[in-house]
Amino acid sequence: MSHPAIFLDRDDTLIEDPGYINNPGQVHLLPHAAETLIELRRLGYRLVVVTNQSAVARGIVTEEGLAEIHDRLIELLHREGAGVDAIYYCPYHPNGIVPEYRRDSDLRKPNPGMLLLAADEMDLDLERSWMLGNSYRDIAAGQRAGCRTILVTSAEKPVSKKPTDPVPFRKAVNLREAVNIIKTFDQQRPIARAEAAAPAAPVSH
Template identity: 50%
Template structure:
């Protein structure tokens, strides 16, 4: 299960740069635990252009992701991986200024995670709140769920939609109950 971070796992914030700004969406831990019990790996794939914009550094991002892991772990949820793309074509920070294959809507982060963790993308889902999440999932070969009131714009339509991550189990009734999606 590939999960977007901002607006999907956490409440939407404009370029969060401090761990206290990461607040879990209400009610997400129960469905995440259920997905884990069904054998799905939980992997965060997140564009973090705040690095490229000079709004925070890698140390701050690492601290934010330790906080995210802590908040989820307190609720019995374990993340199998966090993949973040710091790049942006118009970056202020020169080392991050480029077009790269990891920045969603490109599928690079999903492919890297699948390779690193031995995941089968054809049995996986990409869950996110924006068109770039849906397109990245489609390009990687996953099924997709659009959560919230995000727009797919001109993107390929998601397999299904859900009002919020906590409703995903109801939106994806055919998620395999046995056998890991690895």
């Protein structure tokens, strides 16, 4: 049976965003990120990070360096008893300076490629899944994949909306509020909740 998932953006959703992160020492969890993931797993969801990483195309970090950054993220989550099932990233950008990464890609949000790939590889039910992120690119990717969406933004870090931007299913001021939205929705429309096993080592793409 296919599983519902929570797709999460990385920067400014799970971890602080100081700009382009290029070393593990810059990785710092946002408040309540770990406890949010623990609660979402209890609700029966697979947890998948989907992140644009044009820093690779821009020559700021290599894919090997990015793997170390993601290892640090996993380490910090595990210290608090949390984890994710997989991390998918897109290293491409049409204006990149590294030739092999200088192109557009179906994986790059707002395209839904990372979500579709994860659904195929992990047997995920997109209609019962959610996309959480702090930008309208995240919302567009989630909607194009057939997921419900929550824009996670606050008064301290508002997101400007253009007329062409999609309308999220819901808005939340932080991840804790996003979890409450999902819990309320699930109570009205329950999902099958096989007891969630402890997460295996995440797959990074």
